[in-house]
Amino acid sequence: MKFNTLKSFGWFAALWLILTACNNPTPTNREINTTPATDKFTVGLILVGPKNDAGWSQAHYEAMQYVSQKRPNVALEYVDKVNPSDRPNIKGSQVADELIAKGAKLVIFNSDDLKDDAFETAKKHPNIAIIHASGDYSWQEGKNFKNQQNLVNIMPQMEYGRMIAGCAAALSTENGKIGFLGPLINDETRRFVSAAYLGAKHCWENYRKKDIKDLNFKVTWIGFWFNIPGVTLDPTKVADDFYNSGYDVVMTGIDTPEAAVQGKKAAAAGKKVKFLHYTLKTGCDLAPDICLGVPIYNWGPSYLDTVKKAEAGQIKPEFIWGKPDWNNINNPDTSAVGFVVGKALTAENKKTLDRFIKGLGDGSINLYQGPLKFQDGTDFLKAGEKATPQQIWYMPQLLQGIEGKSK
Template sequence: MRLNGLLVKTINHSTLKSLSLIAVFGALLGSCGSPSANSPTSPTGASPESPAAGKDFTVGMVLVGPKQDGGWNQAQFEGIQTALKTIPGTKLEYVDKVNVADRPNVKGSQVADDLISKGAKFVIFNSDDFKDDALATAKKHPDVTVIHASGDYAWKEGKNFKNQPNLGNIMGRMEYGKMIAGCAAALGTETGKIGYLGPLINDETRRYSSSAYLGAKYCWETYRKKKAENLNFKVTWIGFWFNIPGKTLDPTKVADDYYNGGYDVVMSGIDTPEAAVQGKKAAEAGKKVKFVHYDLASGCNLAPDICLGVPYYNWSFPYANSIKKAIAGNYTSEFTWLAPDWKDINNPETSMVGFNPGTALGDNKKFLDEFIKGLGDGSINPFKGPLNFQDGTPFLKAGETATDQQIWYLPQLLAGMEGSSK
C-alpha cells in the first residue's frame, strides 16, 4: 500500500512462514553499541505470554537502507521476521531505504506517523541516525512503544538520558564481536597491514573500530608473536553507513585501494558488502587477500574461500521479548545491551552477538577459539590499561579497566591506529 507517497509494505504472520529472503549483494546499498568482564545488561522482568491468535498486533519498522543489503538492514529485517513468527496474531509493516539519498526530505518520524496511522502499536527505528526521530515519535504517540536500535536515550547511567516511558534502546555489545573480528584479521594477515572500511565518525564507530584494533593487537602479539609496532591498522571513513554517490567516498574504490596497496585483510565496518565483493575480485586476479564481513551471519557466503569470519547481531529474541511486553501492556523504558552468550555465542535463542569463523582462518581457528574463551571467562580484556588515545593523552592507566561509559562514549581512536578521530 502507499501512504503519503511512501510505499508501506505489510507482511502478515502467516505470510512470514512462507517468505524466503534472497540476499541481493553488490548493486543494492543499505545502513546502519562496550565490553567488560561484567554480566550483560538484560531486559528486566519476565516476558508475558503471547497474545491469542486472531488479535492482530501491528509492528512497524523504519529501515535506513534496503532490507536486503547483505548487512545491517537485512539482519534487522530477518530478525524481526523471526521474532514475529514466535508471536501469533502479529503482523509487520515496514518502510526501507529511509535516508537522504533514497527519500530526500523525508524524516523517519514522518514514516513512523504513517505506520502508526495504519495501526502500528510498536515501532522500531533501526539506525543511530534515527535517535531524534525515535524520541519525537515516542513523545507524539505515548500509547505506542518505540524502540531505537542503538542509541542511549533510555540509559539512566548514560550522558543523554531522556525520561520517556515508552522509548527503549536495544543493542548488542558488538565490541566483543569486533575484538573477535580483529583477532581473526591479525591471524589472517601476512603483511601486517589491515584496512578497516569505516562508515561515518561517531561514538559508536570509534568504539567499534578501536575494539577491532585491540583484538588485532592482542592476537598479533600473543599468537603471531610479533611486535605491535609492526601492525599497520588503518581506518578509512566513507562518510555514511553505505555509499551515497556524490556525498560519500565510494566504498568500492576504498576497498580496491586497500587491496592494491598491500593491505591483505580488509575489515568491513559498513552496512554493505564491498570488502567482500572487491576482495573476491582481487583474489581472482591473483592477490593473496582476505576479508572480515560485518552484521549478517551468512556474510562469508559472499566469498567463502577468503573469508576470515563475520561478527553479527541476532535481533530476534530481544525484539520478541519487548513486543510481548508491549502486547501485555507492561512495557517500560529500558536500555537493553546484550553481550554474547559465552556458553555458545552462536546460539540464536540466547546470544545477541555471534561470530561465524571463515574457512580462510585454517589452523589459526584454534587461536581464535582460545581468544573467545578468554573474553568469555574474563581472563582476556583488551580494554585494560595502560592505553592511550590517538593524540597520546591517557585513556586508561596501568591496570585500569574501562567502564561501560568510557567505551560507549569513546572520544578518539586509540594510539597505534591510523585514521581520523573526528
C-alpha cells in the same frame, strides 16, 4: 547526517504514495508487509537501508522474521531505505506516523541517524512502544538520558564481536596490514574500530609473538553507512585502494558488501587477500573462499522479549546492551553477539581464535584495561585501570596505534 525537513506542500500525498506503493511486489519498490487480521499485534519496522542490503538492515529484517516465527500473532509492516539519499524529503518520524496510522503498536527505528525521529515519535505517541536500535536516550547512567517512558534502546555488545574479528584478522594477515572500511565517525564507530584494533593487537602480540610496531591497522571512513554518490567516498574505490596497496585483510563497518565484492575481484586477479564481513550471519556467502568470518548482531532475542512486553502493556524505558552467551555465542535464542567462522580461517587459527573467545568469556582476557592511550597521546585508561561502560560507549577518539581520523 540529519534528514531534511519535509516541505509543507504535498508532503502527506507524497508520503502516502511511497508507503502504498510498497504493496507492489517488484523488488525496486519499498515493500510493506501487511496482515489485516484484527487479532494481530502489528510491529512497524523502519530501516535505514534496503531490507536485502546483505548487512545491517537485512539483519534487522531477519530478526523480525524470527520474532514472527516465535510469535505467530505478530504482523510486520516495514518501510526500508529511509535515508537522506533515497528519501531526501521524508523524516523517519513521518514514516512512523503512517505506520502507526496503519495499526502499528510498536515501532522500531534501526539506525543511530534516526535517534531524534525515535524520540520525537515516542513523545508524540506515548501509548506506542518505541525501540531505537542503538542510541542511549533511555540509559539513566548515560550522558544523554531523556526520561521517556515508552522508549527502549537496544544494542548488542558488538565490541566483543569486533575484538574477535580483529583477532581473526591478525592471525590471518601475512604482512601485518589490516584495513578497516569505516562508515561515518561517531562514538559508536570509534569504539568498534578501537575494539577491532584491541583484538588484533592482543592476538598479534600474544599468539603470533610479533612486535606491535609491525602491525599496520588503518581505517578509512566513507562518510555514511553506505554509498551516497556525491556525498560519501565511494566504498568500492576505498576497498580497491586497500587491496591494491598491499592490505591483505580488509574488515568492514559499512552496511553494504563492497569489502567482499572487491576482495573477490582482487583474489581473482591473483592477490592473496581476505576479508571480514559484519552483522549478517550469511555474509561469507558473498565470497566464501576468502572470508575469514562474520561478527554478527543477533537482534532477534531482544526484539522478541520487547515485543512480548509491549503486547502485555509492560513497556518501560530500558537501555539494553545485549550480551554474548559465552556458552554458545552463536545460539540464535540466547546470544546477542556471535561470530560465524569463514572458510578462509585455517583450522589452526580457528583453534587459537576459540582460545581467545574463551578468554573473553571467562574474563581472563580483558582488553579494556590500561595502560591504553588515545591517538593524541592522552590516557584512555591508566595502568591497571579498567574501563567503565560509559568510557567504552562514549569513545571520543580512536586508540593509539590506529591509522585514520578520529573526527
